[in-house]
Amino acid sequence: MMRLAGKKCNKCGRKLPHKMFKHNKKKTCKSCEYRWWRSFLRYLVQQKRLTPAERMASRVGYMGAAFLMAGQWTVEPILFILGFIFVLIQVSFRKQWNLVALQLNGLIAWTIHFIKTLA
Ligand SMILES: [Zn+2]
Numbered sequence: 001m002m003r004l005a006g007k008k009c010n011k012c013g014r015k016l017p018h019k020m021f022k023h024n025k026k027k028t029c030k031s032c033e034y035r036w037w038r039s040f041l042r043y044l045v046q047q048k049r050l051t052p053a054e055r056m057a058s059r060v061g062y063m064g065a066a067f068l069m070a071g072q073w074t075v076e077p078i079l080f081i082l083g084f085i086f087v088l089i090q091v092s093f094r095k096q097w098n099l100v101a102l103q104l105n106g107l108i109a110w111t112i113h114f115i116k117t118l119a
Pocket of ligand 1: 009010012013014029030031032093102
């Protein structure tokens with residue numbers, strides 16, 4: 001194999017040396033494939049543009065989602081209650097009222113369930 005000239009990327013159309021492709025069968029060059037990395041950076045930039053309160057709400061939302069996920073595996077009411085409260089903070093901050101209703105409903109239902117387990 002003496003094809004040292006390289007090949008053309010099917011995305012950017014540039015003629016690039018072989019080392020710019022992950023392997024020989026690749027038709028898209030490495031720099032074109034790194035889209036996810038760019039979108040991740042864009043996400044970070046977008047996070048920076050948020051106000052501290054918005055950023056806090058977003059993080060609390062992730063925490064709430066984690067609690068809800070943990071709750072679904074353990075069926076532990078307290079995890080659901082914490083999860084619903086945290087997600088409620090996020091969705092009310094974003095004024096997503098349908099999700100606020102959903103979280104409130106879950107919060108009330110699991111609180112009642114929790115009280116029943118105490119009795
Ligand atoms: Zn390319």
